[in-house]
Amino acid sequence: MANYRLINFKTLGDERGSLIAIEQGYNTPFEIKRVYYIFETKAEVERGFHAHINLKQMAIAVKGSCTFVLDNGKKREEIKLTNPNQGLFIQGLIWREMKDFSTDCVLIVLASEHYNEGDYIRNYDEFLKEVENAKK
Ligand code: T46
Numbered sequence: 001m002a003n004y005r006l007i008n009f010k011t012l013g014d015e016r017g018s019l020i021a022i023e024q025g026y027n028t029p030f031e032i033k034r035v036y037y038i039f040e041t042k043a044e045v046e047r048g049f050h051a052h053i054n055l056k057q058m059a060i061a062v063k064g065s066c067t068f069v070l071d072n073g074k075k076r077e078e079i080k081l082t083n084p085n086q087g088l089f090i091q092g093l094i095w096r097e098m099k100d101f102s103t104d105c106v107l108i109v110l111a112s113e114h115y116n117e118g119d120y121i122r123n124y125d126e127f128l129k130e131v132e133n134a135k136k
Contacts, residue, residue: 041101056112064105071095073131
């Protein structure tokens with residue numbers, strides 16, 4: 001399975017507006033143990049610059065937009081989140097950076113595990129070593 005992909009959510013709407021439901025096991029492929037959100041990000045700020053060992057996450061720009069840079073140790077790809085009907089699912093060894101936050105951006109992230117600093121790889125060279133080790 002790919003280590004990251006965009007998931008399209010069904011928008012339920014009527015004359016009052018729109019509604020999207022995220023349901024564990026239905027449109028989110030993991031058990032949700034934690035939710036956090038990033039907002040009021042200052043202009044020009046870049047965040048992330050780490051990978052995770054075990055964590056699975058789904059990031060949704062419920063308002064505004066931002067760009068994820070995703071790096072599997074071999075190639076880097078940019079994915080811009082602009083719409084609350086799309087979630088970016090990330091699992092496995094993926095280095096991530098986030099940038100180009102619009103001033104109104106609210107980025108909600110659903111996570112498969114409780115917060116654990118021990119799950120972070122915050123050094124890029126260490127990340128590359130982990131990618132090589134995972135191939136053995
Ligand atoms: C990720 C990207 C997309 C907590 O105490 N609990 C939490 O659940 C989180 C997520 C963070 N923190 C603390 C740790 C730091 O002192 O909040 C501070 C900021 O976290 P960090 O610098 O890791 O934030 P980002 O935006 O660089 O990364 C976050 C997530 O940490 C990370 O898992 O994949 O968003």
